[in-house]
Amino acid sequence: MVKKYNCSFCGEEIETGTGIQYVRKDGSSLYFCSSKCRKNLLVLKRKPRKFKWTQSYQKQ
Helix, strand or coil: CCCCEECCCCCCEECCCCCEEEECCCCCEEEECCHHHHHHHHHCCCCHHHCCCCCCCCCC
16 A cells, blocks of 8 residues: 655645655654745745645634
8 A cells, every 4th residue: 555645835645656755854754745845844944824825724
C-alpha cells in the first residue's frame, strides 16, 4: 500500500512520485506539493492561515 502525504503548507494531497520532501536538522519531515509552497514556508516564512488558497485559511 502506498502512503499518501498532505502538503505541509497548503494541505493538498500529494500524488505518489511527485512533490518535495524536506528533512529538518531535528529529523522532522515536511512534504510540499510544489516549489510555491516550499518557498512560502521555508524561504519567505509565511503562515498558511493568511492565504485564501490554503486549506487552513481562517476568516479573522
